[in-house]
Amino acid sequence: MAERLTESQIDEALSSLNATLAADEQWQRDGDKITKTFTFKSFIRAFGWMSQIAIWAEKLKHHPEWFNVYNRVEVALTTHDVDGLSELDFSLAEKMEKFR
Numbered sequence: 001m002a003e004r005l006t007e008s009q010i011d012e013a014l015s016s017l018n019a020t021l022a023a024d025e026q027w028q029r030d031g032d033k034i035t036k037t038f039t040f041k042s043f044i045r046a047f048g049w050m051s052q053i054a055i056w057a058e059k060l061k062h063h064p065e066w067f068n069v070y071n072r073v074e075v076a077l078t079t080h081d082v083d084g085l086s087e088l089d090f091s092l093a094e095k096m097e098k099f100r
């Protein structure tokens with residue numbers, strides 16, 4: 001089972017996740033979640049990306065909270081099993097960036 005990360009582990013994981021991302025592309029901390037809004041060229045690009053991520057989510061057994069309107073996908077990652085953030089949230093976030 002996933003383990004709940006401590007505050008300092010979260011700070012470190014978030015810095016590492018954001019290290020290669022532009023200032024306007026950064027993940028944000030929102031309590032027990034990390035969040036980001038992805039914008040694509042079209043709805044079909046957004047939905048194609050969501051389909052790829054859905055397959056990874058099944059593989060990782062870790063699923064995003066997300067909301068899609070047209071070319072925009074608002075993502076929130078959290079680990080319900082530990083009532084907080086775990087390594088899985090950061091692994092899924094990395095996949096999201098990789099397939100972006």
Ligand SMILES: C[C@H](O)[C@H](O)[C@H]1CNC2=NC(N)=NC(=O)C2=N1
Pocket residue numbers: 061062063064078079080081082
């Ligand atoms: C048994 C199963 O792996 C768990 O219920 C998983 C499924 N997907 C999950 N996804 C997320 N985001 N948090 C969880 O705690 C979680 N738990």
